Amino acid sequence: xxxxxxxxxxxxxxxGQSMTLQCTQDMNHNYMYWYRQDPGMxxxxxxxxxxxxxxxxxxxxxxxxxxRSTTEDFPLRLELAAxxxxxxxxxxxxxxxxxxxxxxxxxxxxVV
Amino acid sequence: GQxxxxxxxxxxxxxxxxxxxxxxxxSIFNTWLWYxxxxxxxxxxLIALYKAGELTSNGRLTAQFGITRKDSFLNISxxxxxxxxxxxxxxxxxxxxxxxFGKGMKLTVNP
Numbered sequence: 001x002x003x004x005x006x007x008x009x010x011x012x013x014x015x016g017q018s019m020t021l022q023c024t025q026d027m028n029h030n031y032m033y034w035y036r037q038d039p040g041m042x043x044x045x046x047x048x049x050x051x052x053x054x055x056x057x058x059x060x061x062x063x064x065x066x067x068r069s070t071t072e073d074f075p076l077r078l079e080l081a082a083x084x085x086x087x088x089x090x091x092x093x094x095x096x097x098x099x100x101x102x103x104x105x106x107x108x109x110x111v112v
Numbered sequence: 113g114q115x116x117x118x119x120x121x122x123x124x125x126x127x128x129x130x131x132x133x134x135x136x137x138x139s140i141f142n143t144w145l146w147y148x149x150x151x152x153x154x155x156x157x158l159i160a161l162y163k164a165g166e167l168t169s170n171g172r173l174t175a176q177f178g179i180t181r182k183d184s185f186l187n188i189s190x191x192x193x194x195x196x197x198x199x200x201x202x203x204x205x206x207x208x209x210x211x212x213f214g215k216g217m218k219l220t221v222n223p
Contacts, residue, residue: 004154031209040121042200042215043155050209058210090154098209099143101202103154 002026006091006104013081013111021076021107023091031098032074034058034066036087043090049074050098081111118201118214126222129191133217135201136183143204144177144184145211150197159186191221
């Protein structure tokens with residue numbers, strides 16, 4: 001059972017480039033989340049989805065976009081990468097009330 | 113946005129010692145969770161608490177949902193080297209689909 005799978009694991013982007021962070025889950029969870037983790041700052045919610053076709057902003061959505069066309073996939077798009085987006089990004093999914101979230105292994109992104 | 117205050121921020125202990133950490137909020141939460149993150153990995157759920165006053169154990173870990181519903185505690189007994197990592201508290205408020213996370217506590221265990 002794969003759980004939550006994120007790709008890529010590492011990426012270096014130049015300022016102004018764009019990329020998509022992929023996230024897929026095989027647990028048939030309705031809830032999916034994108035967090036970013038900066039050193040000493042915990043996890044901050046970027047976007048979340050309560051089901052296919054439904055997305056909503058979290059605490060730090062600026063500079064990012066998401067889509068949820070299927071239950072399994074929840075990609076995160078960076079359109080114009082900036083150094084402030086250097087971080088570790090985690091995707092998570094949860095069933096039922098969205099409480100017990102399962103996390104992927106993360107994508108470490110550096111923008112130079 | 114809503115924040116959880118997690119303390120201490122870090123701890124250095126000897127193998128075999130117990131360690132306690134807590135998480136507080138100015139608001140009421142309906143659910144409290146504790147996660148552990150190993151280096152280079154995503155957080156893994158340790159314990160979930162759903163009822164005020166609830167005390168739940170998972171091996172050497174014990175967590176409690178505070179009576180006021182504004183705090184939670186995690187205790188690790190007889191620490192071992194593999195307990196090293198960052199421990200996060202998280203809470204969910206009533207009617208919310210989102211979890212709020214604390215900033216984490218970095219635990220170092222000296223053999």
